[in-house]
Amino acid sequence: MATLPVDTVLPQLLQALADAPGVVLQAPPGSGKTSRVPLALLNAPFLHGKSIIMLEPRRLAAVNAASWLARSVGEPVGATVGYSIRFQRQVSKATRLEVVTEGLLTRRLQSDQGLEGVGVVIFDEFHERSLQADTALAFCLDVQRHLRDDLKILVMSATLESGPVSHLLGGVPVVSCEGRSYPVDVRYQGEQDGDIAQTAARGVHRALRETAGDILVFLPGSGEIRRCREQLRQSLTTGAEQVVPLYGDLPFAEQERAIVPTRQRKVVLATAIAETSLTIEGVTVVIDAGLSRRLQYDPNTGLNRLVTVRVSAASAIQRAGRAGRLGPGVCYRLWSEGTQSSLVPYNPPEIRIADLAPLALDLAAWGTTDALSLPWLDPPPTGAMNEANELLRELGALGEDGRITPLGGRMAGLPLHPRLARLVLDGERAGCAAVACDLAALIEERDIFRRDRLTVRPVSDCDFTDRLEAFYEWRNRRGHGDAILDPSACRAVDSAASRLRQLLRVPVRAAMPEHGQVALLLAQAWPDRIARQREPGSDRYLLAQGTGARLGQRSAVRDQPFIVAVEMSGSQGAEALIHGATTLTLDALRQKFGESIVRERSYGFDVGLGRVWAREDELFNRLVLSSRPVPPSDEELRATWLAEIGREDGLVLLLWSQFARQFRARVALLRRVCPEEPWPDLGDDWLAAYPEEWLQPWLAGIRTVADLQRLDLHAILKGLLPWDLQRRLDEGAPTHITVPSGSRIAIDYGGDAPVLAVKLQELFGLAETPTVAWGRVSLLLHLLSPARRPIQVTGDLRSFWNTTYPEVKKELKGRYPKHPWPDDPWLAVPMRGTKKREGR
């Protein structure tokens, strides 16, 4: 066997692993680590005959590695070397080296915490930092610390800062070796404006001129690939080159076309799928647009968002390396050297940007309530973790104490996202397990409808019954697909569904279910996405979790009051978009979610109508299912009015009679001039600030402003004064005073000083200014003519008689001859009317 770079470090690696609980092996692509290291370990003495598990990030890689390794020891797969991927296992009693995909190890650990009989766990391609690999590593380290101090952990990675991993494993040794690849000449194209697809097409022309060999172009997504292809179709007119697209959503047969060698010179327009997952024969030139697209979970909305970002330096290196597999290559980078130095070094680990519901369920099944108690290279972010745990509680997987429930335990046992696990178990309980399996597979696998072909879908009440129907049709005719179906996607769904049925021991295949059945299954798996239409006819919805969303144009659901928004995407700044939904009846919602539906009363003041309203709402989380007006209770009336009165200018709601105003002014006067007495504060500020102290008892049954204005405020305020103060009030601030003429005249307490407005003739014989408050306050006299015209304002009657009266008399005598104008008002008889009338 030819020597590979990793061979030179194998002895060192074996020794290090014998001495330490783990090792980090740093080896770039082409070093041979995946093919050599596991074989070298098989006979390591420290293993004592125990077996080896090697993790691979992809199924294809796992199967390929297992068959290569089996061939190396001259055996068929499933003898000494075997593999396990989801729903597929090739092992026997003789198997000592099992290659597994990453998620499977976590699954196995859940049922066999001690990893019985396993001596080493190898993490291959750990630099990809998938959520499953990080989880598996955390669990393995937990096992090593508490159960199996003899378990060895070997982390292998191409590009990775080795320090932090080594530290996480307990300060273990790092072994490095060379890779083997040909030199790649990197040429920077410089910054370009405009459409990246167009820039890439120009790059293709340059590469065609400057190089030979097949060209691999990295673009962020299928849209850019389509546009770039269109550009090239117009500009490459000789037909000497073949341009082929390559991305994950293409049907398998079309992907093949991109991978197999051709006679013409080939230009492959690919997404990141060609970075690690697929290798294209014959490529010596790479054009890297420097962008990639990825899903990013937003814990604020609970939605994933597809974002386009600059590649990391590590990705750029990986992409360039694709040109150096056969011989020296060339890589054109469609950016500048300045930009290059500002690239982030690595892609963010998935655990930092992903939906963590699956992780949260794994942790709960592991018995961990605090994720941070496990060893992580990057701990799961708190926001996403809280969202995940909240969802698991809604799904019934976690109890209020945060611990896993029996239902959660069953969910964790299924190889599905927690929502789909719940869906399948609900289906089982409802007697439609087979439908549930089909539905789960349809949702989980790639869309069976060909995206590029589909323009209009039939209008129905559920996007998923459309899909189920199309899928069942395909299955019945053992179909080859058609204009709108992707057969490879259909096969993937069929296979996943049948494996799920096996797991649940459901023998029969399903027939087309009732719509209501599908809707209920979906509602229970997406309870947070149950949504209510904002208004009839609208495309806008409010979700039970409290956020808003709009129906996408391609959804078959239109104008329905209640839906479950199963497939949604967020986008920055804009309202979330619903891509796949189903209608839900209110009855079904009440029936299935009765425990979560609460009745809540609310009430308030309608300013326009001037009345207190109350209603009873039926609430499901943040959704109002129904609402009906009810008569406000006395308690609600009291609370509303007290709040309204307490507002700024709230007192104007009340009708203040003259009498009530005067009463408050009288009390205010005595409060001011007799501070030693307990006169209450009845000023605006106090009344508005403490309505509960004086108005509360009177508010029962008051529903409208009109009711409120019928309250006798004078009586209410008077009631605040104890009996003796009421008497003292009449004494100290009488409402009226009797003047010498015998008239009882009202005193106006509204101004700063109390005012007595009286005809001059009625005061004849009175020298002293009348007072109130037991002589402490003189009345301000507004002296009036017989026609009640103001003559003079004075606070000193005696001085008026002496000085001003003679002039007044002169002036008015002529105008009012029938009235008396004596020379000596001191002694004159006071009069209410004219001389004649008085004499009668």
Place this chain on the structure above:
DNA sequence: CTCTCCCT
């Protein structure tokens, strides 16, 4: 105006 790539 959906849609990078994976995985139990």
